[in-house]
Amino acid sequence: MLEKTLSIIKPDAVKAGYSGKIIAILEENGFEIKAMKKIKLTKKQAEGFYIVHKDRPFYDSLTTFMSSGSIIVMVLEKENAIADYRELMGATDPSNAKPGTIRALYAKNIEENAVHGSDSKESTDFEIPYFFSALEIL
Numbered sequence: 001m002l003e004k005t006l007s008i009i010k011p012d013a014v015k016a017g018y019s020g021k022i023i024a025i026l027e028e029n030g031f032e033i034k035a036m037k038k039i040k041l042t043k044k045q046a047e048g049f050y051i052v053h054k055d056r057p058f059y060d061s062l063t064t065f066m067s068s069g070s071i072i073v074m075v076l077e078k079e080n081a082i083a084d085y086r087e088l089m090g091a092t093d094p095s096n097a098k099p100g101t102i103r104a105l106y107a108k109n110i111e112e113n114a115v116h117g118s119d120s121k122e123s124t125d126f127e128i129p130y131f132f133s134a135l136e137i138l
């Protein structure tokens with residue numbers, strides 16, 4: 001099924017200059033970029049995005065990190081995009097990520113792990129409109 005998913009290049013990877021390389025990997029793997037923008041979240045906006053993690057011990061640290069610098073937010077489209085992009089990202093902790101995945105290549109640690117990707121259809125239904133209006137998506 002043709003699906004859309006939300007991708008974020010996180011502040012660590014943008015700062016390190018990996019954005020172009022990550023976007024190239026996405027395109028090489030058949031993901032079409034349907035919308036894209038570079039923005040900087042406020043702490044409150046990062047907290048809103050990660051609200052599902054509000055009771056986790058790393059919530060404050062994660063949302064401080066996610067509002068610490070520019071990010072690149074994209075809507076990607078492909079057959080089976082949600083699961084395929086999760087596979088291409090690799091495990092949350094880069095020390096467990098399969099060789100060749102984006103996190104194996106570019107993540108610094110379990111928090112500063114280069115990229116975000118929606119984990120389900122329910123997540124995309126929340127995450128895509130969090131950043132993009134229908135008019136901004138091709």
Ligand code: GDP
Nearest residue numbers: 058061062091092110111112113115116117119
């Ligand atoms: P994801 O779906 O692979 O991004 O992982 P999760 O949904 O479990 O966590 C969301 C984000 O929180 C991760 O991508 C990391 O940036 C961060 N995170 C997850 N687990 C930890 C942790 O144990 N410690 C810290 N500091 N951050 C974490």
